[in-house]
Amino acid sequence: MLVTEAIGQALADLGVDTTFGLVGSGNFHVTNALIARGTRFIAARHESGAASMADGWARITGRAGVLSLHQGPGITNALTALTEAAKARTPLLVLAADVSPAAKLSNFRIDVAAISAGIGATPARLHSAGLAVDDVVRAYRTAERERRCVILALPLDVQASECTWPGVAGVEGTAGPGTLAAGAWALAAGPGAVPPPAQVAALARRLAAAQRPVFIAGRGARVAGPGARAELERLAAACGALLATSAAAKGLFRGSPWDLDVSGGFATPLAAELIRGADLVVGWGCALNMWTLRSGALIGPDAFVVQVDHDTAAIGAHRRPDLGVTGDVGATARAVADHLAAGTSPPAGDAGYRSAALGARIAAQHRWRDVPFTDESDGSRIDPRTLTIELDDLLPAERTVAVDSGNFMGYPSMFLSVPDQDGFTFTQAFQSVGLGLASAIGSAIARPDRLTVAALGDGGALMAISELETAVRLGLPMVIVVYNDDAYGAEVHHFGPDGYPLETVTFPPTDIAAIARGYGATGVTVRAPGDLAPVRAWLDSSPDRPLLIDAKVTATHGAWWLEEAFRGHYPTGPPQPASRLPVRNPGSRPAGIQDPP
Ligand SMILES: Cc1ncc(C[n+]2csc(CCOP(=O)(O)OP(=O)(O)O)c2C)c(N)n1
Numbered sequence: 001m002l003v004t005e006a007i008g009q010a011l012a013d014l015g016v017d018t019t020f021g022l023v024g025s026g027n028f029h030v031t032n033a034l035i036a037r038g039t040r041f042i043a044a045r046h047e048s049g050a051a052s053m054a055d056g057w058a059r060i061t062g063r064a065g066v067l068s069l070h071q072g073p074g075i076t077n078a079l080t081a082l083t084e085a086a087k088a089r090t091p092l093l094v095l096a097a098d099v100s101p102a103a104k105l106s107n108f109r110i111d112v113a114a115i116s117a118g119i120g121a122t123p124a125r126l127h128s129a130g131l132a133v134d135d136v137v138r139a140y141r142t143a144e145r146e147r148r149c150v151i152l153a154l155p156l157d158v159q160a161s162e163c164t165w166p167g168v169a170g171v172e173g174t175a176g177p178g179t180l181a182a183g184a185w186a187l188a189a190g191p192g193a194v195p196p197p198a199q200v201a202a203l204a205r206r207l208a209a210a211q212r213p214v215f216i217a218g219r220g221a222r223v224a225g226p227g228a229r230a231e232l233e234r235l236a237a238a239c240g241a242l243l244a245t246s247a248a249a250k251g252l253f254r255g256s257p258w259d260l261d262v263s264g265g266f267a268t269p270l271a272a273e274l275i276r277g278a279d280l281v282v283g284w285g286c287a288l289n290m291w292t293l294r295s296g297a298l299i300g301p302d303a304f305v306v307q308v309d310h311d312t313a314a315i316g317a318h319r320r321p322d323l324g325v326t327g328d329v330g331a332t333a334r335a336v337a338d339h340l341a342a343g344t345s346p347p348a349g350d351a352g353y354r355s356a357a358l359g360a361r362i363a364a365q366h367r368w369r370d371v372p373f374t375d376e377s378d379g380s381r382i383d384p385r386t387l388t389i390e391l392d393d394l395l396p397a398e399r400t401v402a403v404d405s406g407n408f409m410g411y412p413s414m415f416l417s418v419p420d421q422d423g424f425t426f427t428q429a430f431q432s433v434g435l436g437l438a439s440a441i442g443s444a445i446a447r448p449d450r451l452t453v454a455a456l457g458d459g460g461a462l463m464a465i466s467e468l469e470t471a472v473r474l475g476l477p478m479v480i481v482v483y484n485d486d487a488y489g490a491e492v493h494h495f496g497p498d499g500y501p502l503e504t505v506t507f508p509p510t511d512i513a514a515i516a517r518g519y520g521a522t523g524v525t526v527r528a529p530g531d532l533a534p535v536r537a538w539l540d541s542s543p544d545r546p547l548l549i550d551a552k553v554t555a556t557h558g559a560w561w562l563e564e565a566f567r568g569h570y571p572t573g574p575p576q577p578a579s580r581l582p583v584r585n586p587g588s589r590p591a592g593i594q595d596p597p
């Protein structure tokens, strides 16, 4: 068989059933080999979109995504989205066509390995026809087990070579095509590592002594498997801990009466108060970074901080804990709960942080929509909070929310509820604008049983709008909400108050609903709650195409969480403005063209 066919066979045997990509000559045959073996191929319109779709799909399914790219520009077009995947530790295998070594002066030549390493991905390559299957299996397993973005260079000459099916050498129980069991390596991967007994005892002691413990679970808890939540809840109940998550694990404790939702910039006033009041904070598979802890402001002065992570390198990477515990989230929680249960003096009768009075406060105030605010809608523009609360009521609760980056991003993150930890796709590891639409499409493909809601700014929407064609072609009944302020609002609100010129970051109004209709989607313009009636009609119509809501939102002031983000740019304090010279940029708007009212 050809090497391309062997690659398709090996990946199909590994259980790959969905691949994303954009096909050129260099990945034409390998993509077809995957399709011939039963894989569904999702053709995107831009490689960035293809990569974000694979990323979103992998986050929601918990499986390794597979992406197929043409050589050279096919790879470079995908780099921003791949950087996000690498930083977020999304398991992703990239089948990256590459020029033959002998094609020294090919226009398509780039240094794939150097670029891969430069964005934090793991470089790999097909070494020869004889080793190709081993190379592919190793790359896939590295992506899957180590949660890496592995970029596997596929030189054209190796792809075109003949090979004999090698039976996936070195892999247990494989002698020929179709025999590589999908779970064969999963056993060896060893999730479930229990920390050393001394660490278990130390954490148990701290929990037993704590008056007001709070657990913050992160991405590591989300990916630790379905049992992790139950183990964490059992332990939390034993010591009276309140429950919170990082944004990446939003939804993990949904339904618990002790769930404070997200810790960090998106925390409700009540959640922030209670986390700040904790005497013990335990991060579970959680980086405890500046976002989750509001740069440390959510940790009270006398709080004891514990970090549990199976990856030793993660412990203390952002903030030095008072106690580091090396172990799998679920296994550690179980071991500590068992230790507490077996102890001679457990905190008998002590409810910890779980008093009846607090329970009542949490029940009344745990959602952002329970926090009073002044609706700033004025008839021509809708307050983004009002818009999002209306949508929260209108859209089915069984939903996946995917959020792009920008000033708007807190509104969907804070005001739209999600059903569980698999209901939120948050591509913020690289803080790139423009990945939200495609990661939503990947999420929608991953969970067709749920309504996917993409939340975008107008900047991010227009940057990535070409994937609307993909969503229409695939017949995805998803909702795309554009918080349209005709601006790069993040910049406007950051620099505007200091009097800087804003011509480079403001734009004439764009009718994004009309653009959506041009792609074949349903488009609705919303300026007031009453304009949302067509959303109800769309929901009731068994839709087979996306609905884009072009929401003209108020923009009188910036979102407060934005300042937190900008503070991260300058850890040693913001630079002082050197000059305030007015900037007149003739390139931004042709003379004589006025903005429509
Ligand atoms: C790829 C990329 N380019 C530029 C930026 C800088 N940036 C951060 S937020 C933002 C504005 C995004 O505008 P929009 O999507 O309309 O959201 P808004 O801030 O207006 O709510 C920009 C340009 C970025 N983060 N990523």
Ligand SMILES: [Mg+2]
Binding pocket: 406, 457, 458, 459, 483, 484, 485, 486, 487, 488, 489
């Ligand atoms: Mg905007």
